[in-house]
Amino acid sequence: MGFANRAKADKATDEAQKALSDGRSVLVYKIIEANKTSMTTAPMTGVGEQIEAIEAQGWQLYNMAAAESKTLGGERIGVICLFRRRM
Numbered sequence: 001m002g003f004a005n006r007a008k009a010d011k012a013t014d015e016a017q018k019a020l021s022d023g024r025s026v027l028v029y030k031i032i033e034a035n036k037t038s039m040t041t042a043p044m045t046g047v048g049e050q051i052e053a054i055e056a057q058g059w060q061l062y063n064m065a066a067a068e069s070k071t072l073g074g075e076r077i078g079v080i081c082l083f084r085r086r087m
Contacts, residue, residue, distance in 0.1 A: 005046040009053040016057035020085070027059055027083040032076055047079055059083035 012029065019027045031051075033044045051061055063082040068075065 005049050008046050009049045012050040012053040013057060016054040016059055016083075020058060025085050027054070029054060029081050029083065031079040031081060033079065044077060044079070051081060054081075054083055058086050060086050 008031075012031075015029065016027060029050075031047050033047050055061060060083060061081055062084045064079055066077055066079045068077050070076075
């Protein structure tokens, strides 16, 4: 895993731990993936790693949605993930 993706996974871990310590039962987390082109089928770099990092803290991915946008920096895929605490 590259430096940027490791940093994103570490941030996801920190936020998941904070939500747990705050007693939250739901965590909504936005993951942004930079993509050169959305016209190809390919892994979403860094997204799986962030989901795994959150789930490792006791959360379970419950639902997700994705949206695409074009910005000056290129195309971006935003994945909104709804996690619930494992009981």
